[in-house]
Amino acid sequence: MYALIKREIQDHIAYFVGAAIFSAVFIVISVSLTHSKGTEDPSIFAIGLGTPVATVVILGFCAMGANQMYTDKNRKISAFLSTLAVSRSRILLARIITGILAILTLLVPLAVTAVVLSHLSNPPIPMYPGMVLETFTISFLMAFACYCLGLLTGWNSSKITPTLGGIVLTCILVPLIFVKGFGVHIVVILVLFIIASLLRAWHTFMTTSL
Amino acid sequence: MKPLINYPVKVFATGFVVLVLLSLPLLWIRSACETSLIEGMPRGAGYVSITPSRLVPPELENDPNVVSHSSVYGGRYTREPLSLGIADYFRTRKPGGRRSNVYLFESKGNWMYFDKKSGLIVHYYVDVPILPPIPQPGRINRPMQSVQLYIGPEGVSETQDKTLGRFIDPIINRRFDGERKLTLYDKKLRRFFKIDFNQRTIIKGPKLKKDDPHKPVQIGKLSKNTFLLNLSWQPPKIKATDEDKNEKGPPKPIIPTDDNRDAGPYLLVLDKSGRIDLLDKETLEFAGTAGRLPAPQTYFPSKDYVTPRDLLDYQVLPLALTTQFFKDPEMVRVAFGDPSYSPERSPFKVERKYLGMFAASVSRNGTAMALAVFDEKGREIKIYSKLTKQQRGRTTSVRSSKAVFFETPWAPVFTIGKSLAENLHPPILSVASYFTASAFEAASGHRALFFLPNSFIAMKGRDYRGNFAERFISGLWLILPSIILAIWLACRVSKDAVVFGLSENARLYWIIGTIAFGLTAYIAYRLTRLKITLVTCQNCGKMRRPDMAKCHRCKSDWHVPELIPPAWRVLNGTEQVPEDSAADAEETVAE
Numbered sequence: 182m183y184a185l186i187k188r189e190i191q192d193h194i195a196y197f198v199g200a201a202i203f204s205a206v207f208i209v210i211s212v213s214l215t216h217s218k219g220t221e222d223p224s225i226f227a228i229g230l231g232t233p234v235a236t237v238v239i240l241g242f243c244a245m246g247a248n249q250m251y252t253d254k255n256r257k258i259s260a261f262l263s264t265l266a267v268s269r270s271r272i273l274l275a276r277i278i279t280g281i282l283a284i285l286t287l288l289v290p291l292a293v294t295a296v297v298l299s300h301l302s303n304p305p306i307p308m309y310p311g312m313v314l315e316t317f318t319i320s321f322l323m324a325f326a327c328y329c330l331g332l333l334t335g336w337n338s339s340k341i342t343p344t345l346g347g348i349v350l351t352c353i354l355v356p357l358i359f360v361k362g363f364g365v366h367i368v369v370i371l372v373l374f375i376i377a378s379l380l381r382a383w384h385t386f387m388t389t390s391l
Numbered sequence: 392m393k394p395l396i397n398y399p400v401k402v403f404a405t406g407f408v409v410l411v412l413l414s415l416p417l418l419w420i421r422s423a424c425e426t427s428l429i430e431g432m433p434r435g436a437g438y439v440s441i442t443p444s445r446l447v448p449p450e451l452e453n454d455p456n457v458v459s460h461s462s463v464y465g466g467r468y469t470r471e472p473l474s475l476g477i478a479d480y481f482r483t484r485k486p487g488g489r490r491s492n493v494y495l496f497e498s499k500g501n502w503m504y505f506d507k508k509s510g511l512i513v514h515y516y517v518d519v520p521i522l523p524p525i526p527q528p529g530r531i532n533r534p535m536q537s538v539q540l541y542i543g544p545e546g547v548s549e550t551q552d553k554t555l556g557r558f559i560d561p562i563i564n565r566r567f568d569g570e571r572k573l574t575l576y577d578k579k580l581r582r583f584f585k586i587d588f589n590q591r592t593i594i595k596g597p598k599l600k601k602d603d604p605h606k607p608v609q610i611g612k613l614s615k616n617t618f619l620l621n622l623s624w625q626p627p628k629i630k631a632t633d634e635d636k637n638e639k640g641p642p643k644p645i646i647p648t649d650d651n652r653d654a655g656p657y658l659l660v661l662d663k664s665g666r667i668d669l670l671d672k673e674t675l676e677f678a679g680t681a682g683r684l685p686a687p688q689t690y691f692p693s694k695d696y697v698t699p700r701d702l703l704d705y706q707v708l709p710l711a712l713t714t715q716f717f718k719d720p721e722m723v724r725v726a727f728g729d730p731s732y733s734p735e736r737s738p739f740k741v742e743r744k745y746l747g748m749f750a751a752s753v754s755r756n757g758t759a760m761a762l763a764v765f766d767e768k769g770r771e772i773k774i775y776s777k778l779t780k781q782q783r784g785r786t787t788s789v790r791s792s793k794a795v796f797f798e799t800p801w802a803p804v805f806t807i808g809k810s811l812a813e814n815l816h817p818p819i820l821s822v823a824s825y826f827t828a829s830a831f832e833a834a835s836g837h838r839a840l841f842f843l844p845n846s847f848i849a850m851k852g853r854d855y856r857g858n859f860a861e862r863f864i865s866g867l868w869l870i871l872p873s874i875i876l877a878i879w880l881a882c883r884v885s886k887d888a889v890v891f892g893l894s895e896n897a898r899l900y901w902i903i904g905t906i907a908f909g910l911t912a913y914i915a916y917r918l919t920r921l922k923i924t925l926v927t928c929q930n931c932g933k934m935r936r937p938d939m940a941k942c943h944r945c946k947s948d949w950h951v952p953e954l955i956p957p958a959w960r961v962l963n964g965t966e967q968v969p970e971d972s973a974a975d976a977e978e979t980v981a982e
Binding site: 305306307308309310312333350353354356357358359360361362363364366367370373374376377378380381384 | 400401403404405407408411412415416418419475476477478479480481484486492493496502504513515838840
């Protein structure tokens with residue numbers, strides 16, 4: 182299993198490097214906003230720069246899932262690996278774990294930065310208790326849901342469906358955060374969505390003939 | 392390879408993914424249509440006013456010098472994006488917000504919050520002494536210092552102490568005045584408390600009995616969403632006199648009017664049922680009913696009594712008359728509201744008289760408003776938002792909730808667009824919306840994904856006219872296109888299921904599922920259908936599945952021509968036919 186995950190990481194190292202770079206970009210934005218002393222409203226700057234970067238990141242996770250499945254579908258990697266002492270379920274599991282690791286590569290440093298910055302600002306009272314946890318939990322779930330969409334759309338022989346389908350479905354799903362906010366409702370919807378997507382991806386992957 | 396997940400699980404998983412991904416674009420379409428409808432409504436239909444306001448004493452209202460009578464005005468802003476969940480999340484969690492435990496945060500030197508862990512309210516402030524220091528009975532004069540107080544139901548202390556007790560679910564009067572007094576109600580302890588920060592005392596009100604119908608949800612400043620509704624009151628105005636040296640200036644209020652509009656000796660308490668009660672500030676006991684939240688006239692008439700959850704927004708404005716008596720017997724100051732005064736010129740006696748209150752509300756979908764005036768005895772005068780228009784030389788008025796859908800330019804287009812988007816929603820969820828029409832909080836209805844409390848069928852669900860059967864059939868009539876679409880799609884699924892050889896049971900489930908979930912089920916069916924190439928049956932000539940032993944149309948077996956090995960062999964050089972094989976071949980042909 183470890184060897185499979187390692188191999189998946191090696192095959193998709195570009196996504197991990199991208200996640201680390203974007204994480205660094207977000208950290209720089211957060212730190213500079215915290216210490217900005219200009220007269221302009223920093224939230225406008227944050228929204229202006231953060232929105233396109235976040236869009237690229239989310240689409241990137243979808244692309245990662247799609248890339249994993251598309252490569253497998255067309256190069257028959259799992260079919261080849263199944264001839265070895267590896268089951269197909271393990272291949273998919275390793276793939277999903279790799280996706281989660283890539284998302285965490287982006288979000289964990291950001292979450293740590295947010296916690297550190299909130300402690301540094303040293304408010305006399307807990308102003309927004311639980312907000313960091315809620316926002317990062319939902320960001321993780323949304324990124325993982327988009328990754329799952331990539332898994333679903335990537336299992337295709339043509340190039341159009343994984344590319345356009347992934348982008349369109351991601352663009353439909355991500356605004357759910359704007360609609361529902363960071364409350365409990367979106368957690369329930371996203372968890373159910375992820376379970377449903379993984380079940381379908383699993384079923385499709387396991388039932389496809391070698 | 393044997394699948395680990397069976398077919399129904401795959402179908403449900405696919406169905407849910409499709410439902411989410413289909414519901415989101417439909418939500419945006421509905422939202423765009425609703426916003427366009429409200430934005431397109433003329434300004435005249437978006438406000439209500441009452442002139443004169445009827446709460447001002449006649450001697451002031453009918454004064455001969457009055458040039459404009461008192462009036463109360465309620466106007467609705469159209470800020471649809473604020474109903475989005477992300478805006479609501481941050482707005483309600485910021486200090487002072489509905490879901491924030493931070494009641495006050497003016498600076499690092501003045502804040503107050505509820506500490507859930509200890510169950511205490513913590514208040515930090517810089518105690519500024521009154522200059523010049525005037526000794527007042529019962530007042531502790533101290534030099535300027537920062538103070539941090541811990542307040543529990545049993546007392547006030549500078550140190551966190553278990554003897555202070557614990558608040559569990561407090562709601563405070565957000566109209567935190569400069570007197571450093573705070574009234575709060577604990578929903579679990581079921582009693583009111585009055586905190587005096589200067590005296591460092593807490594007064595407990597009587598505990599409400601278990602069978603007491605009062606269930607306060609908000610006290611003091613009664614409003615839901617300050618971004619949507621503007622309620623204001625203007626006192627009677629008189630022409631500026633020569634003494635003012637401003638004769639050409641705008642009219643001035645007949646008596647001074649203070650912005651701090653309190654209910655005099657009372658505090659307004661909003662009940663869960665929508666009733667507004669008067670709480671005596673001194674005894675902390677209920678002193679009567681002030682009125683209730685007015686119910687706007689919706690497109691389909693709904694119940695007259697609304698709760699805070701049923702309204703997108705509401706605001707309540709009390710009116711009181713304050714009379715201040717000073718040591719000079721000729722010096723009496725009368726003012727609307729609760730004016731503050733400097734310590735040097737403090738009155739020796741203050742009389743506060745409650746005159747009544749104004750309450751405005753916005754309907755669940757934001758298309759209608761109501762404004763009500765309640766006098767000091769709770770008697771009501773109510774009006775609704777209307778669109779006034781000229782038609783064939785006559786002035787007619789239409790309810791704003793009706794005008795918004797049909798009377799304004801392009802309104803029919805957006806109304807039909809909204810209706811079509813609702814009809815692409817699964818019929819079973821539309822029917823569920825009918826039954827759960829009033830169950831959801833009004834603001835959350837604007838971001839509903841599966842149940843649609845603002846849909847036409849849900850509006851019909853809140854209609855109180857007629858009997859249940861009539862209402863339900865009318866509701867079904869509103870989603871008739873959705874039902875027709877679902878039946879048509881079910882027919883297509885049924886035909887396709889026959890072609891693909893699904894079992895009778897599977898076909899029945901798919902038909903029921905498609906009628907219930909409409910387009911969602913149809914897309915799910917197409918995505919989960921077997922991806923196999925059909926072949927022509929040699930018996931019936933129809934398409935049959937190659938992976939089944941018998942044709943699912945005519946139940947005939949496969950007619951597989953038996954492969955007969957040739958009776959000849961090509962050997963080196965000459966052809967040799969063995970005798971036994973030639974005989975076998977002949978027998979086979981004969982058979």
